[in-house]
Amino acid sequence: MAGERPDHYPFREIDAKWQRRWEESGIFRVREEVGRPKYYCLEMFPYPSGRIHMGHVRNYVIGDAVSRYKRMRGYNVLYPMGWDAFGLPAENAAIEHGVHPAIWTRENIQAMKSQMRKLGISYDWDREVTTCEPEYYRWEQLVFIRMFERGLAYKKAATVNWCPSCQTVLANEQVEAGRCWRCESEVIPQPIEGWYFKITAYAEELLEWCDRLTGWPERVLTMQRNWIGKSEGAEFDLPVVGRPDLTIRVFTTRPDTSFGMTYAVLAPEHPLVDRLVADEAERRAVAAFRAEVARESEIERLATDRPKRGLRLTVRAVNPFNRKEIPLFLADYVLMGYGTGAIMAVPGEDQRDWEFAKAHDLPIIETVKRPPGWTGEAYTGDGVKINSGFLDGLSVAEAKRKAIDWLVAQGLGEAKINYRLRDWGISRQRYWGAPIPIIYCPTCGTVPEKVENLPVVLPRNVQITGKGGSPLADVPAFVNTRCPRCGGPGRRETDTMDTFVESAWYFLRYCSPKFEGGMADPAAVHYWMPVDQYIGGIEHAILHLLYARFYTKVVRDLGLFKVDEPFQRLFTQGMVIKDGAKMSKSKGNVVSPDDFIAEYGADTARVFELFAAPPEKDLEWSDQGVEGAFRFLNRVWRFVQTHRPALAPPGNGRPASLSEPGRAFRRIVHETIQRVTDDIEEFHFNTAISGLHELVNAMYAFAGESLERTAAEERRYLLGEAIDTLLLLLAPFAPHLVEEMWSQSGRGESVFRTAWPTADPAALAKEALVIVVQVDGRVRSRLEVPPDISDERLKAQALADAKVRPWLEGRTVVRVVPVPGRLVNIVTRAGAA
């Protein structure tokens, strides 16, 4: 594939030279400088799988361009990189190849780091963070203890999502359509004891702050809002006929529809059911129904188009609003996990209830007046209340309020807010993760490790089999310990923490990665946080981004830092695809960054990835597009090599007057400054680079201008200014090439220590405008006019124009619409005046 490329710039030498110099000079290392504006640019750190792929490259190239640009704008830029180093693949490698996860991980990090260096990404490597190091995870163990003390970390037995292939529990956020987020195995529900973080305590704050995260993509915020799933309504009790000792608690978002309640439903596994059954026969029927529902897989349960199944109980309940008796059902469409696990059913105003009522021949009462012509089934819109006793005549919103007031007055219930969000299950029955610092003592119970004993180090000598249960349980030296409270024998927790815990705070650690007094030095966090720009894939829209937001609020409330939200601005970049599919080994459509860099150099990879598509969209890999980027860089190189020696030295003054072509050329140069600057600020790297293409095209054209039209001295000055400008504007995208040419121009200082250019307003001023003349919306002519021309003169000139007049022949001008600086539209109608 690597054919001969006879004429190209020496990227191999240039890349290596500048990568070495940047590293030796430490130019990208930063420290806090109070008073100087900071900029914290962050990419989602990778899992050290062994190789970076083109998706990583895209992520890092975007961040690097932003970081280098911001440095040139004078910011003190924190731009770190690290490793999300705990996780299953390391353990699986251990099972398959017998290599210890720690060694496998370390080797992968070395390999990936060297790939990143070859791309010329300007990280401050002094701040590298590796999450599997005890120096890192000790701090989250400390936070775990503090959370435990406040009830924010707790243990419970619950039905969890079990991935049979990964042999571990998954959090709700890690299940996608009933399948494991990593291996896509079908998840099965299983009752297991485990540790939870009380993210639900932050549901409201997480939701409220969504409105204030103005630098986030709207779709990510929408996904987070949906995930949190707030619903407001009421909770109240239904009496059970003949059973004064029992009531059924229901939750509804539509208390206004209560008069339309014609039956009620309990989730099949509702604990109250056992006390509601009439006799042994019904008990057996319930057991059979439960078994039938439980047999369905998670995925089957998710299908909404399936008929709703139910079992009618003998016992009846009472609708307290109208005191009528109603039947009671168990049904698979009511979930134990939400609200109270029981509902009042209003088939007139709820589609699910409607379907169930039809299937079981239950009465339907309409409590909202239908709009004229309504032909649907259940009606969920607004309208006037009917058939609703004391609520009749009210609007839905008014009736909701009044119904809740009534429930409160009757002592039956109250207003209630429910969230779809569940607590974050963080226990993993696997080895390669941070140990949970908890000890079980037969006398003291569940006791946190003493803070001075942290970190609880993950032992190295472990038999990793991949067969169920944490391998730590088989390490007596780890498990058997002393109770921190009474000193008696105790057993350590053998579950490890979800790796998403490490990634929930690594951005804090970067602020002071070697700090030994806690997660991070509060002064450093105060200076650097929040992250000004976070860049990563959309796949973390809920998962990691929600956890990081939550964790940041937790450590704030623990009094560690004063940060409310970790990420000021978020950018979600698209995937890199080839032949219409995500690059993957199994599809055989992978382009290796190593091969690519060897063939074209780092700057071509960077420029191609930024130019080929807007960064938020998927990027289709194109070998020909790569050639285009390579060609462009060579074109720049050749131009500078050809013209630079003849140019005036930098800093020489501009000639007193410029020729007309000279002024036009200079305008292009300065317009490009403005355009590229605006584009980078908006993350429009593709159009920024197309602007640079146009500048280079103009430079070739101007260099070819005849000497009669522009004096040699003027030309030397203007081309010199243009080359300097081009190099500065190109520097964030093609840093190696630009550094080389910049130093060849006799500059001692790195281009990244040089200020970003600003457009000269005098150069931007236009001497004449080209105005389009339309007749009835069609372009018929163009006028060259002075910029300050009046509307009246413009109209007159347009009407008098020789190319326009034939189109007015035999027609009457109805009106003339001038648009200053752009066009004139002459509107006509048929027939002479």
Added chain:
RNA sequence: GCCGAAGUGGCGGAAUUGGCAGACGCGCUAGAUUCAGGGUCUAGUGCCCGCAAGGGUGUGGGGGUUCGAGUCCCCCCUUCGGCACCA
């Protein structure tokens, strides 16, 4: 089913947010570079009619608002994402 985003040449994509549609790049065509290939340079390149000048037409489809619509409004189609019985 619900929510969200998007549909522009042969391809990737532009269009100052209501004002010249197709910038820039890829590809293609022709020419130049005293051989070929590569590289480089020049010109052309939405579609239709025309030798040309020129004209018509054109942003998923249909309607509408406007002097003027890729952009705004209504209906429909398609694709991609997210959620999925959350009461």
